Amino acid sequence: MLSGDCDYNAITVVIQHLGLDLDAAIQWISEYHDTCLAEFDLIFDEAIHHQNGFPSWGEDSDRQLVEYIGILADLIRGNYEWSFGTQRYFGSKALEVKRTRKVTII
16 A cells, blocks of 8 residues: 655655656656666666677676676566565555556555
């Protein structure tokens, strides 16, 4: 359940800085999130396969870079799982929200 108990979450920041209403702010965040993940996936793929001019710094450095980017991906996934494993964001309805992708905003 999303409530008005803080003024520093992504939604309120977007509302204040972009002058959007609640629905538009949530849509903007969703689109921005999707764009960032798509860019991350593209960079990860380019790093692994040295596509689109992605440089090579030698076999060992390339391996370390791919490992590092993989760790970043694990952190992203871990944060996603944590957000549903804690009651911080969705209260006791976390598993339902994860399943349905519907959040009640009060």
